Amino acid sequence: MHVRLAAGAPLQHSCDALVVPLFRGETPTGEVAALDAAVGGAIAAALAAGAIAGKLGETVYIAAPTQPFRRVLAIALGERASFEPYLLARYAGIAVRYLGRRNLKHIAVLLPDALDANPAADASFVAEGAIAGAFETSVYQKQPEKRIAVEVVDLLAGDRDRAALTRGLDRGIALGEAVNLARTLAITPANDMTPTHLAAAAERVAQAGGLSIDVLDEARARAEGMGSFLSVAAGSAQPPKLIVLTYTGDPASSERLALVGKGITFDTGGISLKPPERMEEMKYDMSGGAAVIAAMSAVAALKPKINVIGVVPATENMPGGKATKPGDIVTAMNGKTIEVINTDAEGRLILADALCYARKLGATRIVDAATLTGACVIALGHAASAAVSNDDAWAERFLNAAKPTGERYWRMPAYDDYATAMKSDIADLKNTGGRPAGTLTAAAFLKAFVDDTPWVHLDVAGTAYTDTETAWQAKGPTGTPVRAFVALVESVAGSPIVHANGATTVAAS
Ligand code: BES
Ligand code: MN
Ligand code: ZN
Numbered sequence: 234m235h236v237r238l239a240a241g242a243p244l245q246h247s248c249d250a251l252v253v254p255l256f257r258g259e260t261p262t263g264e265v266a267a268l269d270a271a272v273g274g275a276i277a278a279a280l281a282a283g284a285i286a287g288k289l290g291e292t293v294y295i296a297a298p299t300q301p302f303r304r305v306l307a308i309a310l311g312e313r314a315s316f317e318p319y320l321l322a323r324y325a326g327i328a329v330r331y332l333g334r335r336n337l338k339h340i341a342v343l344l345p346d347a348l349d350a351n352p353a354a355d356a357s358f359v360a361e362g363a364i365a366g367a368f369e370t371s372v373y374q375k376q377p378e379k380r381i382a383v384e385v386v387d388l389l390a391g392d393r394d395r396a397a398l399t400r401g402l403d404r405g406i407a408l409g410e411a412v413n414l415a416r417t418l419a420i421t422p423a424n425d426m427t428p429t430h431l432a433a434a435a436e437r438v439a440q441a442g443g444l445s446i447d448v449l450d451e452a453r454a455r456a457e458g459m460g461s462f463l464s465v466a467a468g469s470a471q472p473p474k475l476i477v478l479t480y481t482g483d484p485a486s487s488e489r490l491a492l493v494g495k496g497i498t499f500d501t502g503g504i505s506l507k508p509p510e511r512m513e514e515m516k517y518d519m520s521g522g523a524a525v526i527a528a529m530s531a532v533a534a535l536k537p538k539i540n541v542i543g544v545v546p547a548t549e550n551m552p553g554g555k556a557t558k559p560g561d562i563v564t565a566m567n568g569k570t571i572e573v574i575n576t577d578a579e580g581r582l583i584l585a586d587a588l589c590y591a592r593k594l595g596a597t598r599i600v601d602a603a604t605l606t607g608a609c610v611i612a613l614g615h616a617a618s619a620a621v622s623n624d625d626a627w628a629e630r631f632l633n634a635a636k637p638t639g640e641r642y643w644r645m646p647a648y649d650d651y652a653t654a655m656k657s658d659i660a661d662l663k664n665t666g667g668r669p670a671g672t673l674t675a676a677a678f679l680k681a682f683v684d685d686t687p688w689v690h691l692d693v694a695g696t697a698y699t700d701t702e703t704a705w706q707a708k709g710p711t712g713t714p715v716r717a718f719v720a721l722v723e724s725v726a727g728s729p730i731v732h733a734n735g736a737t738t739v740a741a742s
Pocket of ligand 2: 500502576577578579580
């Protein structure tokens with residue numbers, strides 16, 4: 234899909250459909266009113282008739298065969314008072330999905346008026362949302378049942394600052410493509426997305442973006458002392474890979490941000506085998522790792538002034554004659570011994586070594602993301618990811634950067650009680666802490682491998698994929714936490730495009 238900045242008046246714009254915004258309870262004004270007049274007042278009539286109430290996602294679709302724009306799709310954005318810029322991503326996503334399903338190829342999207350505080354951010358959201366909206370799940374269908382035909386999206390932004398709009402569009406395109414890359418990697422079934430395939434995908438990202446890449450095989454992981462990571466791989470016929478992508482945007486600085494992502498390409502539970510129901514969803518257990526690889530691709534495109542490494546431990550978790558057994562004790566890279574109580578608590582085992590390795594590579598700040606615990610889905614449902622940290626300032630930094638993206642994170646505590654629950658009688662740690670606070674005992678386990686490095690752990694078990702389609706988003710993988718990762722990188726680099734505090738300036742890049 235091609236998202237581009239258009240010039241000229243909406244009324245004169247040639248395309249298959251023109252998309253316009255509506256706020257709840259408001260009659261159209263300005264350009265939307267002029268357009269409505271051109272289509273015989275059909276939008277005002279629909280509003281007057283109560284055909285739509287103005288809730289986000291409601292639409293009025295009007296044929297205008299004699300106009301250059303051919304059709305008008307009015308999309309409601311909800312209340313103006315509760316509007317947030319990220320809703321522009323949904324607005325664009327709804328437009329692409331609604332019109333693309335109707336086989337239209339060339340659409341034009343009008344920005345709402347009176348939102349020109351940060352045109353770069355607005356343009357970014359439109360581009361991101363249009364691209365993400367075009368993602369479909371029918372990857373393996375010879376003749377896809379659901380096809381989105383949109384090829385060109387013109388952004389109509391009036392007389393807003395064109396340099397800012399262009400900067401924002403480029404950023405939104407890079408982000409939207411990264412979101413879809415993460416989703417494509419995640420939705421690919423485990424027979425086609427082994428650790429070897431995931432490493433090859435990272436290789437392609439590195440090639441395309443000029444990143445350095447290093448992939449540790451089993452022998453190198455063993456030489457590094459990654460007994461915890463390798464204990465998970467023991468039952469699998471697929472060789473494990475520990476993927477490291479490096480972006481050096483600030484060579485003079487010794488600061489290095491590490492993005493670490495769980496890359497379990499399939500989680501059977503191992504010897505502590507999972508029940509069959511919904512086990513197929515465990516192909517998504519590499520969503521955190523996919524998000525790291527995808528975010529690194531966006532970072533490579535955006536070139537912020539910062540050093541970032543992406544670390545993805547990748548393996549299957551399988552039962553078998555060589556598999557790790559409950560009660561086995563393994564040793565992580567930092568020398569800590571771990572009693573494996575439940576082989577289904579494997580994410581923390583692979584992340585333990587990945588976190589140690591990130592620190593060995595010089596990480597001065599860490600964020601990890603993992604589909605780590607079913608308990609997280611019980612606590613927060615699919616509405617938010619959990620965030621746990623060992624450093625209040627770093628946690629605030631993350632939450633502030635993530636807030637405007639539309640991805641939701643909710644901080645949860647890291648009390649000593651949870652670390653106590655992870656103590657083993659026979660080893661330094663055990664890998665499960667019982668039923669209570671499963672997300673937080675898992676986080677406490679990870680905390681034992683970061684020492685004092687500022688760290689935020691994201692449990693995305695409830696948010697990395699969804700079984701509910703919305704008007705702007707397909708079912709399946711969501712791309713979470715790619716948006717937050719990219720926003721964090723930009724924030725730490727000092728060049729955020731969207732500001733949590735409502736500030737309207739955009740740092741020059
Ligand atoms: N990958 C799962 C967590 C998960 C569950 C993600 C459901 C998404 C949806 C993880 O490896 C796991 O199995 N966790 C166990 C931990 C338990 C054994 C302490 C869990 O949550 O049941
Ligand atoms: Mn598991
Ligand atoms: Zn898992």
